[in-house]
Amino acid sequence: xxxxxxxxxxxxxxxxxxxxxxxxxxxxxxxxxxxxxxxxxxxxxxxxxxxxxxxxxxxxxxxxxxxxxxxxxxxxxxxxxxxxxxxxxxxxxxxxxxxxxxxxxxxxxxxx
Amino acid sequence: xxxxxxxxxxxxxxxxxxxxxxxxxxxxxxxxxxxxxxxxxxxxxxxxxxxxxxxxxxxxxxxxxxxxxxxxxxxxxxxxxxxxxxxxxxxxxxxxxxxxxxxxxxxxxxx
Numbered sequence: 001x002x003x004x005x006x007x008x009x010x011x012x013x014x015x016x017x018x019x020x021x022x023x024x025x026x027x028x029x030x031x032x033x034x035x036x037x038x039x040x041x042x043x044x045x046x047x048x049x050x051x052x053x054x055x056x057x058x059x060x061x062x063x064x065x066x067x068x069x070x071x072x073x074x075x076x077x078x079x080x081x082x083x084x085x086x087x088x089x090x091x092x093x094x095x096x097x098x099x100x101x102x103x104x105x106x107x108x109x110x111x112x
Numbered sequence: 113x114x115x116x117x118x119x120x121x122x123x124x125x126x127x128x129x130x131x132x133x134x135x136x137x138x139x140x141x142x143x144x145x146x147x148x149x150x151x152x153x154x155x156x157x158x159x160x161x162x163x164x165x166x167x168x169x170x171x172x173x174x175x176x177x178x179x180x181x182x183x184x185x186x187x188x189x190x191x192x193x194x195x196x197x198x199x200x201x202x203x204x205x206x207x208x209x210x211x212x213x214x215x216x217x218x219x220x221x222x223x
Contacts, residue, residue, distance in 0.1 A: 031209060033211070035213070040218075041215075041216075042200065042213050042214065042215045042216045043155070043200065043202075043213040044213075045210055045211070045212060045213070048209055048210055050209055056208070056209070056210055058210070059210075091154060091155070093155075099160070100145065100157040100160060101145075101147075101155075101157060101202075101211065102157070103154040103155050103156070104154065105153075105154050106154055
């Protein structure tokens with residue numbers, strides 16, 4: 001596609017439910033990043049994928065968070081047993097060999 | 113862990129005034145990038161600096177990378193209402209591919 005696509009754009013869930021967020025990177029981009037942005041705040045690094053290398057998971061805030069990238073393309077970020085503090089915009093970005101990052105429009109997650 | 117701080121957190125200027133945001137890293141960086149996020153939007157890449165002491169210009173925007181590669185600045189000359197948004201720096205440490213974003217500076221331009 002022309003840009004990074006994220007779905008859904010908005011997700012409202014109840015506390016304790018699991019959610020899956022999807023990211024379709026730009027075709028051919030080898031690197032994929034997930035960031036979290038709380039209202040009016042900066043971007044918090046979550047996880048990074050590069051080609052077939054082991055992902056850098058150092059930013060995941062708890063073991064309720066996990067992510068995978070299938071076939072070096074689409075990525076899914078899963079949050080289990082969601083909590084209210086998980087409410088934020090989840091941004092995905094892709095890049096060619098970790099050069100400039102192209103961000104998607106994000107998924108606004110609201111946990112009630 | 114690595115931290116990237118930006119000052120100021122907020123800046124309100126009159127249209128036509130200059131604006132500067134400063135970015136400071138706790139560790140030496142291999143490169144630094146700058147992004148702009150419009151209200152309600154997502155971050156958009158502006159520029160990348162790699163060399164110590166590097167200065168780059170884009171029209172009214174001037175970017176600098178410090179000699180020690182631990183700090184950077186973005187200066188906007190004669191701000192316009194279209195400059196409104198939050199400006200983030202993002203630093204990369206040698207040996208990693210993890211861009212750590214700064215805390216951001218939110219710019220408001222009063223017409």
